[in-house]
Amino acid sequence: MNKKTIIGIIIAVIIVIAAIVGYMMLGNNEETSTNRQGTVNNSNTQTENTTTVENQNKTENTNTSSNGNNILIAYFSETGNTEKFANIIQGQIGGDLFKIEPVNPYPQGEELFDYTKEEQDNNVLPEIKETVDISKYDTVFIGYPIWWYEVPQIIKTFLNQYDLSGKTIIPFNTHEGSGDGGTYEYIEEQEPNATILEGLPIRGGNMESDQTSIISNWLNELGF
Ligand SMILES: Cc1cc2nc3c(=O)[nH]c(=O)nc-3n(C[C@H](O)[C@H](O)[C@H](O)COP(=O)(O)O)c2cc1C
Known part of the structure; x- marks a missing residue:
């Protein structure tokens, strides 16, 4: 072998080694990038998972702290004020809404006054349109x-129709000057085996402006 041939072989070997090293480095890089991607993906997945779990926990916690699953917000509202009140309660603590409606709708306008006065004077208990499975609830708001x-009178029907023994009752009402009108005491008398928490009366006219903070303070005081 002459000198040229030996140099040629050495160059060929160097090229082959360089090619192998180059190939290996490329392979490693790809692996690394796959790994990184994997890691990034994993960490993303983990982050997503953590967030989901946190969110789930938050939902569970909210439900637990407010007992949202066990709360019924039953209300009667002819002109919408008490309904707004009920919706705000639900927005704050969750729970199920139950609208108490008469089978026969009340007359509108001036006629409503005579009709309801007579209904009260004759102690008529109007039938409620829908029913609710009260056994699902520990806490019953009545508005x-x-x-x-x-x-x-339809609230009297509700109190007659459902066994609220052992439950926690929270009354709330709207009015135009009477406050609660002694109705919270009346409910207490009608439901001696229930725990009655402090209710909240709000003037009907005030429901035109946002009453969320007043309602939310009251709910906080009650421990929701
Ligand atoms: C037939 C009738 C009788 C009412 N009697 C009283 C009353 O004795 N004291 C009072 O403060 N407000 C009284 N109001 C006013 C309502 O309590 C008030 O407008 C309430 O916000 C209406 O609620 P709603 O929109 O949920 O039906 C009476 C309203 C009607 C229609």
Whole structure:
């Protein structure tokens, strides 16, 4: 072998080694990038998972702290004020809404006054349109407007129809000057085996402006 041939072989060997090293480095890089991607993906997945779990926990916690699953917000509302009140309660603590409606709708306008006065004077208990499975709930909010200084007759139907023994009742109402009109005491008398928490009366006219903070303070005081 002459000198040229030996140099040629050495160059060929160097080229082959360089090619192998180059190939290996490329392979490693690809692997690394795959790994990184994997890691990034994994960490993304983990982050997503963590967030989901946190969110789930938050939802669970909210439900647990407010007992949202066990809360019924039953209300009667003829002109919408008490309904707004009920919706705000639900927005704050969750729970199921149950609208108490008469099978036969009340007359509108001036006629409503004579009709309801007579209904009260004759102690008529109007039938409620829908029913609710009360056994699902531990806490029952009961909302209504003051009618003729009392609870509307349909609220009396509700109290007669459902066994609220052992449950926690929270009354709330709207009015135009009577406050709660002694109706919270009336509910207490009607439901001696329930725990009645402090209710909140709000003037009907005030429901035109946002009453969320007043309602939310009251709910906080009650421990929701
Ligand atoms: C037939 C009738 C009787 C009412 N009687 C009283 C009353 O004795 N004291 C009072 O403060 N407000 C009384 N109001 C006013 C309502 O309590 C008030 O407008 C309430 O916000 C209406 O609620 P709603 O929109 O949920 O039906 C009476 C309203 C009606 C229609």
